[in-house]
Amino acid sequence: MKGNEAIAEAAIRYGVDGYFGYPITPQSEVMETLMAMRPWETTGMVVLQAESEVASINMLYGGAGSGKRVMTSSSSPGISLMQEGISYIAGAELPCVIVNVVRGGPGLGTIQPSQSDYFQAVKGGGHGDYKLIVLAPSSVQEMADFVGLAFDLAFKYRNPAMILSDGVIGQMMEKVELDEYRPRWTDEEIIEKNPWAATGKKPVRGQNIMTSLHIQAVDQENVNRRLQAKYKEMQEKEVRYETFMCDDAEYLIVAFGSAARISKKSVELAREKGIKVGLLRPITLFPFPYKEIGSYADQIKGILVPEMNAGQMIEDVKLAVNGKVDVEHYGRMGGMIFSPDEVENALEELIIGG
Amino acid sequence: MIDVKDIIKPENLVFKKSKVLTDTPMHYCPGCSHGVVHNLIAEVIEEMEIQETTIGVAPVGCSVFAYNYIDIDWHEAAHGRAPAVATGIKRLMPDKFVFTYQGDGDLAAIGTAETIHACNRGENITIVFINNGIYGMTGGQMAPTTLEGMVASTCPSGRDHARDGYPIKMSDLVAQLPGTCYVTRQAVHTAGAVRKAKKAIRKAFENQKRKKGVSLVEVVSTCNSGWKMSPVDANNWMAENMFPFYPLGDLKDE
Incomplete structure (x- = not known):
């Protein structure tokens, strides 16, 4: 199968709760495959075509804050549009997975493959001091495997993760071994695993507020220190x-x-x-x-x-x-x-x- | 002489703060409509007994801190993106009550696309839209809803449609979309108006159970600081100038 199709297959099998996307070449097969497979009838996964990449990344923000496994995919110009939302998600420390099937730029550029979004992916991309976890697949097999890995790391560190692919891997066809289907988390599992999520305030806890706003400078600096400590821990433990x-x-x-x-x-x-x-x-x-x-x-x-x-x-x-x-x-x-x-x-x- | 202690007896109680409001003192200016609308939302949530199942989406603007006052779980969205964030929440947790709270700059300028498309998809959410015709938090700049001739810091000689375009009637726009089931325009400048606005907000939340699409409650509001008026003058000015252009009442109720 194609790399883009492998992403979709792996997402359903991994128990992803929601995919929100907007068509752009060379990755439209991700959403097309999901829509053709109708996972809402099997695993209960939500698939929604948004009105823009700006909207899809913010749907991700809402889904991620609900403690669910949510993902999107796009290609370079679309990923640029998402940067505002990615920065908010990183600031609010929420887990999600973003796939960038890179095409050449700058601007509208070309629909042909490129690796010209490296800086944007690894150095932050949007505003503010933040980092994404970035995985670079070099085969269709890894496109499939890295979906689960990206979610595992994203939830481990409560940080957005990006799969930085390109048009070669996205469009290339190879044999792939897919994981078994695993069930999506139940509502009870989500509350237990992700007690920080905005799942509705219960008497046993205070409000859960998904926010990146810290209007007092000293509070914001403390958040920045915590983020930097997290990135340092990733640097020590997660190099692959x-x-x-x-x-x-x-x-x-x-x-x-x-x-x-x-x-x-x-x-x-x-x-x-x-x-x-x-x-x-x-x-x-x-x-x-x-x-x-x-x-x-x-x-x-x-x-x-x-x-x-x-x-x-x-x-x-x-x-x-x-x-x-x-x-x-x-x-x-x-x-x-x-x-x-x-x-x-x-x-x-x-x-x-x- | 009557002592304060004699006055604050239960039998003298005429108003009680909703249990869904926190004890945090509100940062809003005296005379601002936000506090009243927050209270109405809190009362509706309390009366419907949905505090544990309601998720709010706060905007960017003066009400960015709505989550400090209404005691539920919240998301703080980027400027204009609240309807997209709410879409993500509601699609993944369809049994929760999900509402956005947005100002005119948020909903009718930077978030126009998210608003229109959430309405057009018929998301089962409630949108509370505060329209005070000005950017309050950033210090009184022109909003998409600023009336023609109305003065703001970025149109100091008054809004001129030749330069600034026309004020936009977002509620009228989204009422045209099949994805909305209830669109109404309210105000909170008098006790009677407050009661009507509360009924509208209650209906907008109840509608989520019917799964018939977006319910939008516009509240034509004052920003007396931004308008540079006293609270009383602001209410009078709103009635004389805002209501003729933004008439109160239901635009759609299906």
Whole structure:
């Protein structure tokens, strides 16, 4: 199935309570699949087409504050429209999942795949000091698997989580193993698991108020301190990454998502030529594997960061090695996708020959 | 001489604060309509015995702190987004009573799309719409509902439709939509008006049980601070100027 269809299938099977979305290429299959599967008749999941991405993210805000598992999906221009709502959700510390099937920009841009929303996803995106948990799938299988993972992390930390995909993974077809159906939380389970949720005030507790408003500066600073402590804990506990042929590597390629998938082939091509290169693929883009990439700094001679953008994740890779190793970017933009040969050539020219 | 203690005997009680109102002192200016409308909502929730099953959605504006005064669970929405937030809540918890509380800037300017579409989808929610023709919290700027010729800080020589456009009648607009079942325009400037407004709010909440769509109660209100008038003058000015353009009464009751 397609990556976008895998998202929809996985959401129903995971016991998601609500999906709110607005059509935009290249991810409209998510809502189309959900509507065709009619999960309201089986699991009771609500699926609603909103009038805009602004509305859908605010429907998510209402659903998340009810302690339910809610998600949306969109692509770059739509995600930009959602930034206000995402900031409110992060400020109110509510869990939800947002899928961004990235297309090239800026502006209306192109409907072709890109990775140009990295900064927006990992550095905050909307206003105020906040972070999303960001997962970067590089296969259709991971599109399915990361739905549940994103919800688990979102509820663990009461923080919005984003699956940062792109048009390649969204539209690509692969075999997928799907999880078994699991039931949605009952109302009693929601009250027990999420005692903070606005489920109706009971005599046993005070009001539950979903808000990001703290008009006194000292209160707002305390909220900011709590958020920063949470992000620090994520950085310590939730970093996920994958390595390929890194043990004896003299050179490293660091790439995420579809760029990592292409770069894996580039590693094989380079190895055939006797070049000792490995691939490190960050799976969590926030928290970013700074320490893990940094640990290779003494072992390797250079790092290539192939990205389908003008050079965004490279800034975090540079932070990770802190000037100890030469780090170069190789990118295609605007919906153009590099081939494994291109990346392998870039490795030879920019890193080995450079 | 009568002592205060003699006066506050139960048999002398003529008004009792609703149990659904908290003890937090309201921050509203003396003469503001918000406090009265908050009280009416609290009384309706108490009388319907739905304190444990009602979720409010607060707006951005002076009533941003509505959750400090009405003792229920709340969401504080972004400016204009309350009907979308309420949609998310109601769709996922259809048995709860869900209402938004919105000012004119919130509902009729920045949140026009969310308002129209929540009404058009026929969400089973209640919308309480405070129309005082001005942006109160930010200091008296022109609102979408500011009357022609009316002075505000961003139209100091009066609203001029050639430059500023016309005041918008949102209740008339949404009454046209099949997704609304009850649209009414009320006020709270006299005891009689308060009683009528309470009946309207009660009906708007009761309607959620019928699942026939949105019930919207507009309350034409004063903002005496923003209008730079005394509370009494503001009430008189409202009756003379606002009511002819925003006439009170039901626009739709199905």
